[in-house]
Amino acid sequence: MRLTRYFLPVLKETPSEAQIVSHRLMLRAGMIKQASAGIYSWLPLGFKVLRRIEQIVHEEQIRAGHIPMLMPTLQSAELWRESGRYDDYGQEMLRITDRHGRDMLYGPTNEELITDIFRAHVNSYKDLPLTLYHIQWKFRDEVRPRFGVMRGREFLMKDGYNFDLDKEAALHAYNRHLVSYLRSYERMGLQAIPMRADGGPIGGDYTHEFLVLAETGESEVFYDSAITDLKFGDRAVDYDSVSECQAVLEEFTSRYARTDETHDAELFAAQVPEARQKSARGIEVGQIFYFGTKYSDAMGATVVGPDGARVPVHMGSHGIGVSRLLGAIIEASHDERGIIWPEGVTPFHCGIVNLKQGDAAADAACEALYAGLNAKGMEPLYDDRSERAGAKFATMDLIGLPWRITVGPRGLEKGVVELTSRRTGESEEMTPEAATDRLAQIYAAH
Ligand code: ATP
Numbered sequence: 001m002r003l004t005r006y007f008l009p010v011l012k013e014t015p016s017e018a019q020i021v022s023h024r025l026m027l028r029a030g031m032i033k034q035a036s037a038g039i040y041s042w043l044p045l046g047f048k049v050l051r052r053i054e055q056i057v058h059e060e061q062i063r064a065g066h067i068p069m070l071m072p073t074l075q076s077a078e079l080w081r082e083s084g085r086y087d088d089y090g091q092e093m094l095r096i097t098d099r100h101g102r103d104m105l106y107g108p109t110n111e112e113l114i115t116d117i118f119r120a121h122v123n124s125y126k127d128l129p130l131t132l133y134h135i136q137w138k139f140r141d142e143v144r145p146r147f148g149v150m151r152g153r154e155f156l157m158k159d160g161y162n163f164d165l166d167k168e169a170a171l172h173a174y175n176r177h178l179v180s181y182l183r184s185y186e187r188m189g190l191q192a193i194p195m196r197a198d199g200g201p202i203g204g205d206y207t208h209e210f211l212v213l214a215e216t217g218e219s220e221v222f223y224d225s226a227i228t229d230l231k232f233g234d235r236a237v238d239y240d241s242v243s244e245c246q247a248v249l250e251e252f253t254s255r256y257a258r259t260d261e262t263h264d265a266e267l268f269a270a271q272v273p274e275a276r277q278k279s280a281r282g283i284e285v286g287q288i289f290y291f292g293t294k295y296s297d298a299m300g301a302t303v304v305g306p307d308g309a310r311v312p313v314h315m316g317s318h319g320i321g322v323s324r325l326l327g328a329i330i331e332a333s334h335d336e337r338g339i340i341w342p343e344g345v346t347p348f349h350c351g352i353v354n355l356k357q358g359d360a361a362a363d364a365a366c367e368a369l370y371a372g373l374n375a376k377g378m379e380p381l382y383d384d385r386s387e388r389a390g391a392k393f394a395t396m397d398l399i400g401l402p403w404r405i406t407v408g409p410r411g412l413e414k415g416v417v418e419l420t421s422r423r424t425g426e427s428e429e430m431t432p433e434a435a436t437d438r439l440a441q442i443y444a445a446h
């Protein structure tokens with residue numbers, strides 16, 4: 001993409017309405033624009049990152065054997081009356097009446113709809129296990145939407161639902177989700193720690209929240225600092241193996257890590273050596289639940305079991321806050337000059353800064369680089385504006401592309417350009433071909 005042909009409305013001033021750094025940077029980098037309280041338009045740069053996060057979530061869910069689909073945003077109140085949640089859900093649910101006077105709602109979550117699909121089409125235990133998921137917009141009429149996309153009213157969520165014959169099988173689905181979530185967050189360059197949580201309005205005995213540690217997080221968390229040394233890394237886990245998934249769960253959840261809702265000060269003191277007892281703030285970027293037969297009982301979702309009798313299915317639901325993740329990643333990865341995107345989610349693979357637009361040699365070298373990077377499957381953002389170098393650098397630093405290639409007449413006389421890491425600030429001179437190869441190598445791992 002050439003910057004002169006792109007739409008990147010960066011702001012010079014720091015917007016006064018934004019209280020936390022991720023919100024400020026998303027506004028300044030021209031990623032989002034508020035449409036109304038807690039509701040945002042995703043401008044091209046923000047939309048690109050949103051799509052990349054979504055793509056990682058899809059790939060990892062499909063890898064785990066979960067099946068993508070799409071349910072609508074608007075739902076009928078009927079199903080929610082069946083489950084009893086139409087009244088229980090409270091004011092966060094946006095209720096709508098259509099022209100025929102029918103009660104509708106903008107879905108805050110989808111347990112009812114998916115259970116209705118299940119009971120209409122699945123009849124036998126032989127069709128289990130089954131996990132369906134979608135990535136769809138949700139609406140929750142939060143009392144105090146704030147912090148930009150972190151606590152929106154309209155937000156994008158991945159929500160998945162498992163259907164299993166018994167508790168044991170459903171707990172394997174739970175573990176599978178935990179593994180796939182660990183992989184997903186790490187691919188986004190994030191450490192998200194599974195912590196024991198509270199069931200909330202959705203209910204449930206088994207639940208973990210995934211938290212990214214950040215001062216601006218809304219949750220208070222307590223954990224054994226040894227947990228921050230755990231890395232999922234590049235391991236190959238067989239998602240069909242009960243024992244392999246269980247082992248990952250045990251590894252990542254056996255140390256003390258809880259949100260304030262389930263925190264037990266006595267247990268914390270007894271279990272964790274004092275030097276490792278940490279309390280901090282965290283951003284919830286996902287949650288997994290096993291809730292047994294709660295919805296299948298209420299809505300009659302049964303299958304014919306192995307002995308011929310009908311039994312209610314065991315279910316769980318599993319969510320990832322796709323749009324909130326943009327804010328969480330920026331909270332975890334920025335400096336005073338702007339965003340620093342992890343390679344896994346960056347909107348463009350690198351920036352090309354032409355120090356002397358209009359100089360024949362510099363222009364030609366940039367064009368060649370641009371073509372070369374594209375030919376290797378990368379997408380550069382070429383700053384081809386007739387701006388001074390300082391302004392171009394400031395824009396690149398603000399929008400946070402992890403790599404920048406700087407091209408100028410002086411370097412070109414020696415046949416070199418400069419490759420700079422946004423994270424470390426370190427630069428290296430090399431030929432344009434070498435810079436292209438280096439980036440291809442770096443991105444091959446993402
Ligand atoms: P919270 O406690 O932050 O209100 P929740 O526990 O009610 O969230 P879940 O039902 O677990 O949310 O939804 C799954 C994920 O969706 C959450 O882990 C979070 O990342 C994201 N999410 C929930 N509410 C919002 C919101 N208002 N804006 C953006 N993302 C949200």
Ligand code: MG
Pocket residue numbers: 209284286287
């Ligand atoms: Mg939650």
